[in-house]
Amino acid sequence: MLNSQFPISNYQLPKRSLYVDAWRGIACVLMIFYHLCYDLNYLQIVSFDFYHHPFWLNLRTLIVALFVGIVGISLQLASISGRHIPAIIKRLSILILCAVLISIVSFILFQERFIFFGILHFIALASVLGMFFLRWLWFNFICGISLIVIGLTIQHSFFDQKILQWIGLMTHKPATEDYVPFLPWFGVLLLGMALGKYLHLGGYLYAKKIRWGRQLIWMGQHSLLIYMLHQPILLGGLWILWYPYY
Numbered sequence: 001m002l003n004s005q006f007p008i009s010n011y012q013l014p015k016r017s018l019y020v021d022a023w024r025g026i027a028c029v030l031m032i033f034y035h036l037c038y039d040l041n042y043l044q045i046v047s048f049d050f051y052h053h054p055f056w057l058n059l060r061t062l063i064v065a066l067f068v069g070i071v072g073i074s075l076q077l078a079s080i081s082g083r084h085i086p087a088i089i090k091r092l093s094i095l096i097l098c099a100v101l102i103s104i105v106s107f108i109l110f111q112e113r114f115i116f117f118g119i120l121h122f123i124a125l126a127s128v129l130g131m132f133f134l135r136w137l138w139f140n141f142i143c144g145i146s147l148i149v150i151g152l153t154i155q156h157s158f159f160d161q162k163i164l165q166w167i168g169l170m171t172h173k174p175a176t177e178d179y180v181p182f183l184p185w186f187g188v189l190l191l192g193m194a195l196g197k198y199l200h201l202g203g204y205l206y207a208k209k210i211r212w213g214r215q216l217i218w219m220g221q222h223s224l225l226i227y228m229l230h231q232p233i234l235l236g237g238l239w240i241l242w243y244p245y246y
Contacts, residue, residue, distance in 0.1 A: 072192020151184025
């Protein structure tokens with residue numbers, strides 16, 4: 001691993017950080033575990049209180065925080081490594097398409113509880129806005145903390161309007177199967193961007209190979225595909241296995 005004693009020039013940087021891929025892979029594993037348990041509960045095979053029990057609430061928060069923070073790190077590294085605009089537009093277009101697909105499918109399955117602003121919707125919007133914060137470290141840190149505090153402490157009925165529910169700051173959580181509001185989560189993304197810049201400047205993110213976690217790295221490099229496919233596979237597989245016992 002490189003360290004802060006050896007300055008890094010952009011032309012030396014690999015296209016990806018294996019460490020970031022591995023961290024994203026860990027988030028994928030936690031997500032799959034969470035949704036496996038959710039599906040077991042949905043099919044009434046077991047009984048878990050996902051809406052009130054601290055374990056499930058905190059686990060979901062951890063998973064979202066990992067994904068959002070890693071998006072912030074990745075945005076910073078993509079900028080530093082000089083990723084071209086067409087590649088960024090292509091990635092963003094795929095994200096938006098997947099987010100729209102999630103909304104359509106969830107509307108078919110859950111009607112009024114459809115996903116109108118879930119994790120993919122948030123990442124798509126935040127990836128665009130994050131481009132305006134690429135150059136800073138401490139400003140992103142301070143701004144990120146501030147937005148988190150605002151998102152967790154300020155509520156007003158004005159934001160209960162459906163057209164504004166994606167922002168957060170509501171007096172109650174909307175009825176939806178997945179909800180990642182702009183506040184406080186954009187603050188988490190800014191913290192990720194600040195962390196990404198700090199780790200880059202210290203040279204802590206770059207290695208040609210690491211001795212652990214090949215499977216995690218693979219999952220991290222295919223996280224969007226895993227996100228889109230894991231639920232149909234899990235839910236379909238469980239339904240097939242459990243159907244004879246209904």
